[in-house]
Each structure stands twice: as C-alpha cells, then as structure tokens.
Amino acid sequence: MTNIQDKVVIITGASSGIGEATARELASKGAKLVLAARREERLKKLQEEIQNKGGQVIYKVTDVASQEQVEELAKYTLKEYGKIDVMVNNAGVMPLSPISQLKIKEWDTMIDVNIKGVLYGIAAVLPFMRERKEGHIINVSSIAGHLVFPASSVYSGTKFAVRAITEGLRREEYSNNIRTTIISPGTIDTELLDAISDLELKAASVEANKKVQIEPASIARAIAFAIEQPSDVAINEMIIRPTIQEL
Numbered sequence: 001m002t003n004i005q006d007k008v009v010i011i012t013g014a015s016s017g018i019g020e021a022t023a024r025e026l027a028s029k030g031a032k033l034v035l036a037a038r039r040e041e042r043l044k045k046l047q048e049e050i051q052n053k054g055g056q057v058i059y060k061v062t063d064v065a066s067q068e069q070v071e072e073l074a075k076y077t078l079k080e081y082g083k084i085d086v087m088v089n090n091a092g093v094m095p096l097s098p099i100s101q102l103k104i105k106e107w108d109t110m111i112d113v114n115i116k117g118v119l120y121g122i123a124a125v126l127p128f129m130r131e132r133k134e135g136h137i138i139n140v141s142s143i144a145g146h147l148v149f150p151a152s153s154v155y156s157g158t159k160f161a162v163r164a165i166t167e168g169l170r171r172e173e174y175s176n177n178i179r180t181t182i183i184s185p186g187t188i189d190t191e192l193l194d195a196i197s198d199l200e201l202k203a204a205s206v207e208a209n210k211k212v213q214i215e216p217a218s219i220a221r222a223i224a225f226a227i228e229q230p231s232d233v234a235i236n237e238m239i240i241r242p243t244i245q246e247l
C-alpha cells in the first residue's frame, strides 16, 4: 500500500496533458480523484478509463477563473468524499507573444487562469486543511517561472507569481502541518502550445519542442513522489526537465 492510497486529490486541468497523466498515475496508486476542467467530454472519457481499471474517480466541470466554480468544486469533493487531502492546481494556459503585440486579452486570460485560478484553488481548500491540521497543495509553475524567454514575459510573470505565492503559503502554513509543492516542468508533450495565436511563433515553438519534449507521465510521477512522502516530509520544489533541454 502506498501513502497515496485513499487520499482525496483534486486535479485542475485534468482534461489533457500533465493533469490527465497525473490522474492516471494517482488512480493507479489508489487515490480518490476529483477531476476538474472545462471540457466535460474529456473528463467523462478519462473517468470511464480510470473506472474500468478499478480506480475511484468523479469529475466536476470547472472554470478555474471563476472563484465561485472553484469553491463549488471543493464543496462537491467534501460532499462526495468527506475530506480533501491534496489540491493539484495544474490548470494553465500559455498564449506566448512579445509584449509589443499588445495581446491584452491573452494577458488577462493568463493572469485569470494561471494566477487567480491557483489562488482560488488555495482559497477553496485551505480552511478545511487548516481545520484538520493536514493537507497538501501542489502548484504547477514552470521552467518559465525561473527564467524569462523571448515572448514569455507575461506567461513567465504568471509562473514566477505561482512560485512566490506557493513559497509564501509554505511560510504561513507550515505550522498548520500543510505541505506545499512547486512543480516546474521543462518541455512536455501536451496541448499547451495550441493557445499561441501568432501562427509563426506557434510553428517555431512546435518545431523547437519536438526536439526535446518528454511525456507528461514524467511530471505525473514527480507529483506522485511528492504526495507519497510521509506527512512529516515536504517536497517543496521540483524542476523536471528533459535530460537534453539546456534552459
């Protein structure tokens, strides 16, 4: 039996990529999962797949940019499973562009999903975790939360913010026995580049990524590793790059 068995884990952005792979990994280790994202068909399909393998999983369609919906997600989890052990704030978008293109709507979306979505996720679960004096909040940042690349200024800004918020949360809540983990993936083969609206930049990014990217299951294993530590051990931060990725 692993230390993941029967833990109740909410995963945002579970309809594709890293979130979907994390759901598969944690289900195989006996977690009770709550999948969240906007695309219901994808969540339903993943739920069926996991259930067919004997996993325990429910889902709730959730837009993390809505504080009300994230609150409802936590309430639904408590109603169905009675507790929340782990919150994986993974949902994120990356419509890269140089600042000079002034794609202000895309900046707003990145701030709403990547920063506010993470904050809403924290707000939705923290009171219950404080009450139980136990819990684990895992926030997905990025290599772009450590470095700024051309066209990544705003995206990096959101991912730096995720790291700052998570470290602040750790320092405020460690004495309440709440663990925090920052996950910073390198280049992973997911749908993340789909949101880039500058077609030339998108094509160049797809080409560059092809050379180095690794499977989302690599990140799922790191998340599982953080969760399965004994409760007095906190893996506070992990960077997981493809071996052949320089920056």
Ligand code: NDP
Residues within 6 Å of the ligand: 012, 013, 014, 015, 016, 017, 018, 019, 036, 037, 038, 039, 040, 042, 062, 063, 064, 065, 090, 091, 092, 093, 094, 113, 140, 141, 142, 143, 144, 184, 185, 186, 187, 188, 189, 190, 191, 192, 193, 216
């Ligand atoms: P994907 O595009 O494959 O997955 C993104 C997920 O976020 C989807 O499930 C999507 O679901 C969800 N999502 C987007 N907007 C919202 C929203 N408003 N409300 C709820 N869910 C939303 O990309 P990844 O798996 O790569 O991304 C997961 C995380 O990993 C992100 O935070 C990303 O920044 C980070 N990351 C990824 C890297 C990579 O190379 N792939 C590198 C470093 C970090 P739906 O559209 O159904 O709502």
